[in-house]
Amino acid sequence: MKNIITLLLISVTFSVVAQQKFDHSTWDQAVLLNVSEDGNVNYDGFMRDSSLLYRYFQELSENAPDETWSRNEKLAYWINAYNAYTxxxxIDSYPVKSIKDLKDPWDKEFFKIDGEWYSLNDLEHKILRKFGDPRIHFAINCASISCPVVWNRAYTGENLQRALDRQTEKFINDPKRNIITPNVIVLSKIFKWYRRDFKVNGGDVEDFINRxxxxxxxxQDSKGYKEYNWNLNETKIDNSAYALD
Structure with missing residues (x-):
């Protein structure tokens, strides 16, 4: 009898834990439809699929992370939130040529999570950077060509670590964003703006990049930083063949 009760308690515990995990499938569907493999975004498509987006915003707003979530689950939640609200x-001001054409794009408090107003800067500087993982800089996207590409899948607690490594490796070795040759080093300004974040485990920016x-x-004798292209990371994708729920 004791064994049966123990098994029942374990089953209930696992059920509760499973229910606490946030389901990012709505965002996963939205980006799969409207972001290309190379990270270009179809904002027209996101506007057509606005019901999908707003369903995800409601899910985010009503399910903020709490102390029962794992570190990976929290980090995945806030990365997806940053990208979705970007x-x-x-699209709230579309068409637009650059995010910098908007007024105070990063300081504007335009969305609520658990009843509290947030800006994109709140998510990046007050939450994401405090995790102490510099790879987040290659997972969040500021809607610009020089930014790290948008992954066309949702981050989850399960895929987070592999995804962060993949996005970091992709960004560092992308010649559109960094030039690294035996003779020349021209880096993204992300490594200049957030230099402090890359000083982990006693290393520096170069140590991080070399990983x-x-x-x-x-x-290398020739070193510098690339000009940042703030033009919209936009493309047109025909998603008319896909049916939404």
């Missing part, structure tokens, strides 16, 4: 910011770069930074 899309909202753009992922196909060509290592050593003693």
């Amino acid at each position: 899309v909202k910011l753009i 992922y770069a196909k060509i290592r930074i050593t003693d």
Whole structure:
């Protein structure tokens, strides 16, 4: 009898834990439909699929992370929230050529989570960066060409670590965003703006990059930073063949 009761308690516990995990499938469907493999965004498509987006905003608003969530689940939630609300910011003023054409795009408090107003800067600087994982800079996207590409899947607690490594490696080795050759180093300004974040485990920016770069930074003579292209990371995708629930 004791064994049966124990098994029942374990079953109930697992059921409760499963219910506490946030389901990002709505965002997963939205980005799969409207973001290309190389990370370009179809904002027209997001506008057509606005019901899907607003369902996800409601889910985010009503299910803020709490102490029962794992670190990976919390981080995945806030990364997805940042990317989803960046899309909202753009389509609310679409068509627009650049996020910088908008007034105070990062400081504008335009969405609520658990009854509290937030801005994109709140999510990035007050929440995401406090996790102490510099890879988040390659997972969040500011709707611009020079930003790390938008992943066309949702981050989850289960896929987070692999996804962060993949997005970081992709960004560092992308010649559109970083030039790393045996003779020349021209880096994204992300490594300049957030230099402090990359000083982990006693290392520096170069140490961090060398963990992922196909060509290592050593003693290259020519070094500098690329101009940041703030134009919209936009493309047109025909998603008319897909049916939404």
